[in-house]
Amino acid sequence: MxxxxxxxxxxxxxxxxxxxxxxxxxxxxxxxxxxxxxxxxxxxxxxxxxxxxxxxxxxxxxxxxxxxxxxxxxxxxxxxxxxxxxxxxxxxxxxxxxxxxxxxxxxxxxxxxxxxxxxxxxxxxxxxxxxxEHPTQALLDCYTIREALAQRRGTEDSQNGADFAGLRIGIVGDVKHSRVARSNVLAFSALGAEVVLVAPRTLMPPSLDGWPVKATADLDSVIPDLDVVYLLRIQAERAGQVLLPNLDEYHERYGLTRERSNRLAAGALVMHPGPMIRGVEIAPEVADLPSSLVTRQxxxxxxxxxxxxxxxxxxxxxxxxxxx
Amino acid sequence: MPEVLIRGGTIVDEQGERRGDVLVSGVGIVAVDSTIDAPAGAAVVDAGGCIVAPGLVDLHTHLREPGAEVAETVETGCRAASLGGYTAVVAMPNTEPAIDNPSIARDVLELGRNALAQVAVAAAITVGRQGVHLTPMAELAALGIHLFTDDGAGVQDASLMRQALEYAGDLGIVLAQHCQDDSLAAGGHMHEGAWSSRLGIAGQPALAEESMLARDLALVRLTRSPMHFLHLSTAGSVELVRRAKAEGLPVTAEVTPHHLSLTHAEVASYDSAFKVNPPLREEADVEALRVGLEQGVIDAVATDHAPHAPEKKQVPFDEAPPGMLGLETALAVVSSAMSGRLGWVDIFAACSWRPARIGRLDPASGGRQGGPVAPGAAANLVVFDPTAEWSVDPSRLASRSRNTPYAGRQLTGKVRHTLLEGEPVVIDGEAQR
The missing domain is CATH 3.40.50.1370 (Aspartate/ornithine carbamoyltransferase)
Known part of the structure; x- marks a missing residue:
């Protein structure tokens, strides 16, 4: 360091x-x-x-x-x-x-x-x-991804950061208010991953100048291309404010529903920094799939x-x- | 009081720039000549290598008295002013209680009577600065108060602002606006942009300032009452004022030294000394403000000197009150920021006689500020060494507070002497009382 x-x-x-x-x-x-x-x-x-x-x-x-x-x-x-x-x-x-x-x-x-x-x-x-920022969260997230990728290859031996080259990671949700997102954008991109932020503009930082990311408001358009879906916590109090009409609409547009998880590439990983709100950020049954790394995090x-x-x-x- | 001979300087006033000695007797200038022999008993003040100019006039000073004497008093604020070369300050009314009635206004004027700078007062537009009821403007104007503002906040209600302008127009006074639309700015602690996004601090968009400015310019067009715009901070604001002046609207505008010299990138340190309203903006805004001052779109420099006790600033950035010190560093900061764009006459115009006129403290309005440096004029003078280098040590400032954004920085240009009504109140950079 x-x-x-x-x-x-x-x-x-x-x-x-x-x-x-x-x-x-x-x-x-x-x-x-x-x-x-x-x-x-x-x-x-x-x-x-x-x-x-x-x-x-x-x-x-x-x-x-x-x-x-x-x-x-x-x-x-x-x-x-x-x-x-x-x-x-x-x-x-x-x-x-x-x-x-x-x-x-x-x-x-x-x-x-x-x-x-x-x-x-x-x-x-x-x-x-x-x-x-929340740097130790980002470090443990990188570590968890690294571990999962190594296991997918059927080995305990990790190639360390090299595993991230070309990896496509989507960070979904309230990026604007998220310290986890800010640290993870820096960490994932430092290791060579491609990061795409997915959020309505009201939950996106006002400026992404200098951020090594792509951004979109349309989760469905990027879902099949992602190797990792990183769901952010949505604070219930944001809904009902002007930023977000309500949590149902959020789930509809940005939640990892069963339907969306079926469109994920084979072996794609699902992550969440916790605490999770099942039924909002993630459908209850999706949270318990083997692709979910939440407890390992x-x-x-x-x-x-x-x-x-x-x-x-x-x-x-x-x-x-x-x-x- | 003994006579004072200011010897060996370069005189700068509205008439231009020339070499000359200045002899002061009593409260006035009695002689100006290329060389003057010191009369017997006269104190001789060395101005070699220095500029001798009319004392600076600050349209925007928070003296914090009454209510926040722990941060500043009329006495300490005026000492800071005199060390910065100011011979007059306009005290802002956002005290506790607010300067919204004649008795408090008289109190503050009285406190200023023996201070190291002339104290003028701006009064509030609305009672308690609450944005609801108009203050007794005619009574306040009768005390000689010319500027009215709810500074610290903008007047949010457009209809009330219209009425205030109409009422003020009849009285010949000027309303000054802190342009900030609270519905857009609320919850913002810095400029909204690349840095606020990176630092995770809620921002105030430039639009929060520009939308109120645009509204007020439309109200000036409607009412034909004059307005002054406080601490403009964005390129868009400069453009709006440029067009308003081209159209002939009766408006004036000021800019602070910090908005001419610092950007939002400073906040990366999370040092709350850089928290201010309006917030530090982008490079392009700083450039537009410099151009605006250079072209006269912006009339004056004003410090927005805003002291806060150290313990109030030693808190998380989003909990700290906005505001920074300005009086003791202003002239050095402005002359460096504008170097290569403005000559000395224009720099002093922006810091002395133009603000004196806006505040009606100039001779034509019956006042004693803003020059000229000529026999018969008031002896309110500053002697400024444009090449002296110094480092800003917060603990050595005369202000009761320490929240300078220039702590530890090297500045070029230092006030050497200040004369207030003929009295040498600052000699060799030291306040004399």
């Missing part, structure tokens, strides 16, 4: 993404041991600062840190002084003063992890900021987050620690 922090997939580039995925392979192996734990980050403290509730992502990071023997400190906004009017800066500096090596930051506002870097000497990991999240923590905190002084 080129930096002390992971704020954006752009911090990594192709090489960084491939490094993290390779390290995640080691942690997948560790997970299979009777004691799935290595001493790589013994004595290090990882603080999770979740200003926005997300039990799944927080548990994933905390599990990842514990498997590396790090101490974990957990901060949730609801239990904090933020509600009493403390500024973001004071909160961060207070936690910094307790002596932490990494801060894993989740916030409903875009840019907070970047702001936090100015107020702490710890490594900062973006665990999802507003509508900006969750499992891989732990390996990827261990790998990210290891790269930022451990790689320098304990390169051999995984084998200990």
């Amino acid at each position: 080129n930096d002390r922090h992971l704020l954006s997939i752009a911090d990594l580039g192709r090489e960084g993404i491939e490094d993290v995925m390779r390290t995640a392979d080691s942690f997948r192996e560790v997970a299979g041991r009777s004691i799935p734990r290595v001493p790589a980050l013994r004595g290090k403290t990882v603080a999770t600062l979740f200003f926005e509730a997300s039990t799944r992502t927080r548990l994933s990071f905390e599990t990842a840190a514990k498997r590396l023997s790090a101490d974990v400190m957990s901060f949730a906004a609801s239990s904090s002084s933020l509600e009493k009017g403390e500024s973001l800066r004071d909160t961060v500096e207070t936690i910094d003063a307790m002596g932490v090596d990494a801060m894993v930051v989740r916030h409903r506002s875009s840019g907070v992890p970047a702001q936090v870097t100015a107020w702490t000497s710890a490594c900062v990991i973006n665990a999802g900021d507003g509508q900006h 969750v499992r891989n999240g732990v390996f990827i987050r261990s790998a990210v923590l290891f790269h930022l905190l451990g790689a320098a002084d304990s390169g051999e620690a995984i084998d200990a």
Whole structure:
């Protein structure tokens, strides 16, 4: 990794993404041991600062840190002084003063992890900021695709990022408000995939200048050409606003219905960052098809987050620690 | 007060540019000549290599008093003004409470009486800036108030705006608009475009400004009442004003130093110092604003100096209040942004005598701002060193706040001395009180 922090997939580039995925392979192996734990980050403290509730992502990071023997400190906004009017800066500096090596930051506002870097000497990991990015989600998505492609070839051996060359990935849904989409566009295209965004214009970013993507409002026109369908979460509150008439119409135009899934190419993969709303983004029966990787994404999240923590905190002084 | 001799500078005023010494006695200029011998007891102020010009006039200053004294006061804001070469500022009415009645207006004018710059006041168009009821404009005008604005917000209701223009027209006052259609801008924290899309921050489209400007120009056409447009920020706005002026509509417009020098790309750092309303726009907008100022489509530079206490800005970008400091950096920023396009006379025209006229602070309106540098004129003067280089250190600003977008940047051009009514209020870059 080129930096002390992971704020954006752009911090990594192709090489960084491939490094993290390779390290995640080691942690997948560790997970299979009777004691799935290595001493790589013994004595290090990882603080999770979740200003926005997300039990799944927080548990994933905390599990990842514990498997590396790090101490974990957990901060949730609801239990904090933020509600009493403390500024973001004071909160961060207070936690910094307790002596932490990494801060894993989740916030409903875009840019907070970047702001936090100015107020702490710890490594900062973006665990999802507003509508900006969610880099570890994108890494685990890349890892999950890589794994599925390797299995499709009937091998455990991955060709790493090379698998993505020429892969056609459709990201479907509320791209405009999605941090997952922003990170995945960067990650998928860095690895050489072709990305097409599929959304009504009201849910598309106002400008796609500089985005290495194609865009369309018509899911049916691209469905047969996709190797991966990546469905984004639609927030129910968007419907009924001017952005979207209602969820039924959304499902009609952009949901992965049984009919649409039958038009997918053989072996095409279906992904979703969760939590899924069955019947809106995806038909219930489609979500349970073998092509769906949704639960595998969750499992891989732990390996990827261990790998990210290891790269930022451990790689320098304990390169051999995984084998200990 | 002892006499003051400003020696060795280049005089710049509406008459042009020439070498000369300036002798000040009391509150006025008593002599201007190629060389003047210092009278006994006179203080001599060195202006070697500098420009000596009428003091700058800011049509758009948020002094924050009453209500937000933690961010700025009339005293600290005017100290910042004098360090930036300003000898007059127009205090915006979006205080708490708003300047919407004669008693608050009188309070602010009174606070300004002993300040380091002349304080004029703009009053609100509507009571509490709520956009519903007109303020007592005639009573406020009787205090000498000439500009009226709900700045911080635009007047959303077109019918109310029409009535305000008709009423103001009878009084000979000028309404100033912060053009922002809230239905288009609502929820936006930066310019809507490539950067907002990438950064995941909701944007305000250029159209939010341009649609209200277009509406108001139509209302000016209807009512024939004059209007001033605050902090225009888009290429489309420049074009609308260009056409309105060609048509002969009685309108004036201002631009800020930051819209002449910075783009939305700055927001990539998520530093809330770059959050401002209207937002920083695109390269093409910056270019159009420079051309607009160069061609006189835009009449004046105004700072929109908007102090916010540090703790208010040290929050997530979308929670931070919009606004940036401007007074202490304006002249350096503007002269650099316009270098090669405007000569010194035109730069000072945009920063001194044209805004003085718009605010009716010029001699022809009975005021004492905007020059000329001539015997008999008021001694409101700035001495500016156009080649001095300095780095902006927020902790050294005189403003009570620190939210400058130029923190750590190298600027060229620094105010050396400022005289207010003959008093050297800034000497060698230091405020004297």
